[in-house]
Amino acid sequence: MKLCIIGTGYVGLVTGVCFSDLGNNVICVDNNINKIQNLKKGIIPIYEPGLEELVKKNYKENRLNFTTNLKFAVNNSNIIFICVGTPTKKNSYSADLNQLYNVVKSIRNYINKFKVIVTKSTVPLTTGDHIDKIISQKKSKNLFSVVSNPEFLREGEAIRDFMYPDRIVIGTNNIRANNILKNLYDPIIKRGIKYLNTSRRGAELIKYASNAFLATKISYINEIANLCEKTGVNIEDVSIGMGLDQRIGSRFLRPGPAFGGSCFPKDTRAILSTAKKFKTNLSIIKSTIKSNEQRHGILLDKIKKILKNKIKNKKITFLGVTFKPNTDDMRESSSLKLIPKLHKSGAVISYYDPSGIKNNFQKYKNVNFVDKISTACKNSDLIILHTEWNEFKNLNFTKLVKKKNFAIYDMRNVYSHKRMLVNKINYFGIGR
Numbered sequence: 001m002k003l004c005i006i007g008t009g010y011v012g013l014v015t016g017v018c019f020s021d022l023g024n025n026v027i028c029v030d031n032n033i034n035k036i037q038n039l040k041k042g043i044i045p046i047y048e049p050g051l052e053e054l055v056k057k058n059y060k061e062n063r064l065n066f067t068t069n070l071k072f073a074v075n076n077s078n079i080i081f082i083c084v085g086t087p088t089k090k091n092s093y094s095a096d097l098n099q100l101y102n103v104v105k106s107i108r109n110y111i112n113k114f115k116v117i118v119t120k121s122t123v124p125l126t127t128g129d130h131i132d133k134i135i136s137q138k139k140s141k142n143l144f145s146v147v148s149n150p151e152f153l154r155e156g157e158a159i160r161d162f163m164y165p166d167r168i169v170i171g172t173n174n175i176r177a178n179n180i181l182k183n184l185y186d187p188i189i190k191r192g193i194k195y196l197n198t199s200r201r202g203a204e205l206i207k208y209a210s211n212a213f214l215a216t217k218i219s220y221i222n223e224i225a226n227l228c229e230k231t232g233v234n235i236e237d238v239s240i241g242m243g244l245d246q247r248i249g250s251r252f253l254r255p256g257p258a259f260g261g262s263c264f265p266k267d268t269r270a271i272l273s274t275a276k277k278f279k280t281n282l283s284i285i286k287s288t289i290k291s292n293e294q295r296h297g298i299l300l301d302k303i304k305k306i307l308k309n310k311i312k313n314k315k316i317t318f319l320g321v322t323f324k325p326n327t328d329d330m331r332e333s334s335s336l337k338l339i340p341k342l343h344k345s346g347a348v349i350s351y352y353d354p355s356g357i358k359n360n361f362q363k364y365k366n367v368n369f370v371d372k373i374s375t376a377c378k379n380s381d382l383i384i385l386h387t388e389w390n391e392f393k394n395l396n397f398t399k400l401v402k403k404k405n406f407a408i409y410d411m412r413n414v415y416s417h418k419r420m421l422v423n424k425i426n427y428f429g430i431g432r
């Protein structure tokens with residue numbers, strides 16, 4: 001099939017590359033000429049395991065192409081995926097749909113035969129209706145169909161999530177469009193993956209409701225972990241015990257720092273904004289956002305307690321600063337809140353992250369990137385394991401740290417408490 005993917009950000013690139021790998025002809029479009037030129041050379045703007053190899057392979061085999069020419073791309077495709085960003089508007093909870101509507105207004109000029117126009121970008125409920133209206137102003141209804149097909153890709157696992165998803169959700173009442181998309185996804189459906197055809201608004205809401213639910217699940221376990229710390233219960237027992245109930249499920253019950261990333265914070269805010277528009281009170285999601293915002297304060301209090309209220313001039317090491325492992329993404333990472341606060345209290349901070357130095361911390365005098373775990377830990381008073389990259393999972397801290405009374409705050413519960421006790425390390429986890 002002939003596809004055009006508009007927007008070569010995270011979602012667009014993964015979608016385009018994976019569909020081309022499934023044998024389709026894919027043209028990826030972006031208005032950033034540098035990005036397009038780089039992609040043609042196999043230079044990928046983001047860090048995602050496996051992506052570079054697939055880009056190079058499919059580009060070489062001529063199934064995947066890159067262009068800035070939207071007209072050419074739309075003219076030569078049957079299915080158009082809109083994958084542009086929908087960030088939170090400044091000083092507001094709602095999603096900024098400017099990029100999306102600009103793309104829609106351009107596409108409508110280039111519709112020359114029947115096109116399925118799919119929103120992959122996470123868009124608020126009723127956006128599909130607006131897109132439909134905008135295109136109908138210029139083109140006859142039988143020349144296009146607007147469909148919602150939300151993505152459920154986790155950063156760091158995106159290729160796998162695309163090829164082996166839990167479900168494929170297609171929001172349309174148009175039989176022709178549904179058949180075209182069912183055909184497109186057929187190689188994935190054949191692996192036994194569930195294909196759900198629902199209304200367009202239904203698909204839009206499934207995406208937000210899923211992300212808000214997962215965010216709530218994380219905040220829930222984070223709060224239960226707070227209670228565990230006060231009562232001497234091990235959160236891991238609680239997560240396992242809860243997860244064994246199939247109605248609850250074991251995933252997303254790992255406590256940690258505040259949840260971050262490009263989706264959960266943005267999507268929880270956006271669904272609240274939609275609910276407000278429709279005069280509905282989503283009080284649980286409101287609480288999730290509040291709970292997540294308060295999480296930084298709770299972690300900072302714990303750090304203060306570990307350092308016996310003496311943060312000034314203490315050497316604190318962050319192992320990992322990204323919001324999760326296997327990505328270089330810093331968006332809404334809790335390190336962006338924790339590090340400046342500790343710096344303000346006089347701590348001297350070193351950080352090491354496998355994805356490299358971060359611009360976010362350049363402005364702080366006493367926050368420095370080091371390119372080795374050993375250098376980062378050597379003179380540390382407190383090591384904060386913030387992101388669970390694999391290379392942090394088997395460290396010998398007694399050898400790495402030269403100071404005597406150093407402490408470890410393992411925000412991802414990577415290490416065994418018992419092993420740390422045996423080695424007489426001053427060790428703290430979350431909810432343990």
Ligand code: UDX
Nearest residue numbers: 151152153154155252253254256259260261263323324
């Ligand atoms: C998420 C959704 O999982 C994906 O389906 C969606 O479409 C995009 O948003 P992503 O943001 O890449 O994916 O990361 P995810 O693995 O879901 O983690 C999000 C945040 O939750 C991270 O900060 C992570 O550390 C945190 N998290 C996740 C926990 O603290 N505990 C958990 O048990 C799981």
